[in-house]
Amino acid sequence: MSPRGGQRALAHALLERHGETFAAQSGIRVGNTPQPLYQVLVLAGLLSARIRASVAVAAARALFDAGMRTPRRMAGATWQQRVDALGEGGYRRYDERTATQLGDGATLLLDTYGGDLRRMRKAADGDATALRRALQEIPGMGPAGSHIFLREVQGVWPEFAPYLDAKAVQGAERLGLPGDGRQLARLVGPDRTAAFASGLVRAALDRSVVEDVRKAAGA
Structure with a gap:
């Protein structure tokens, strides 16, 4: 598998297994x-x-x-x-x-x-x-809350998309994905960037998420 293909496999495994937005998890239909x-x-x-x-x-x-x-x-x-x-x-x-x-x-x-x-x-x-x-x-x-808000609403406020802040990038780097927001967004497409960002944040917060995604992607 090419490096790009490996990155896509990781991205899609993350979406499939941990890609629910925090808003959806809270019962909010954004x-x-x-x-x-x-x-x-x-x-x-x-x-x-x-x-x-x-x-x-x-x-x-x-x-x-x-x-x-x-x-x-x-x-x-x-x-x-x-x-x-x-x-x-x-x-x-x-x-x-x-x-x-x-x-x-x-x-x-x-x-x-x-x-x-x-x-x-x-x-x-x-x-x-x-x-x-x-x-x-x-x-x-505060600053963290404003980042979270923009991550969660980027699907309906597209002028701010793709919005992958430092916490999402931290999760990406733990998975071996690019540390650039626009490169990350291209792995999944605009319609799924908010869910992808939430998955990346979970990867930053919980190392077991990283292990799970790597295993699912065969990385």
């Missing part, structure tokens, strides 16, 4: 409408903390199951309701601070963008740096 975009924002903030991704996903699901699916519903919930939902998802280490940030962030989003992240996108005008800067004005959304 689309270019306010509610799913906000849900991805919440998830990105939760994932950016020093906590297992599985716990962040469970906490996001618990918040959404409790009805906090929009900025208005999040801002309208009590602080204790947000704490309780986070706790139900196992997100206990940061629950009190995160409950405050979720409320403050929802209020800021409502006041500044009418609760619609598409307005933030329009203001960024295709500039990923500008968009990341705007995202980081939201309480609880």
Whole structure:
């Protein structure tokens, strides 16, 4: 098998076995409408903390199951309701601070963008740096959270694609794949780049994913 063929085999094995986006894992059907975009924002903030991704996903699901699916519903919930939902998802280490940030962030989003992240996108005008800067004005959304958000929405905001940040590239390098985002994206095509990026992040976080993918690809 040629080196390029070997890379494609690894990429497709990763997609097949570990290529579910974190949004899909959280029950979010990503689309270019306010509610799913906000849900991805919440998830990105939760994932950016020093906590297992599985716990962040469970906490996001618990918040959404409790009805906090929009900025208005999040801002309208009590602080204790947000704490309780986070706790139900196992997100206990940061629950009190995160409950405050979720409320403050929802209020800021409502006041500044009418609760619609598409307005933030329009203001960024295709500039990923500008968009990341705007995202980081939201309480609880640091650099890591802004990267996660863009990774997850690149399928519906294509001007920012392919979006493979440093964590995704770290996973690629562990698998022996190129360390360049555009080269990586060409291995799978534009429709699957978000799922591929999530798989690469899992490879960066868990060495057993690397071993599993190498075995499946015969590498």
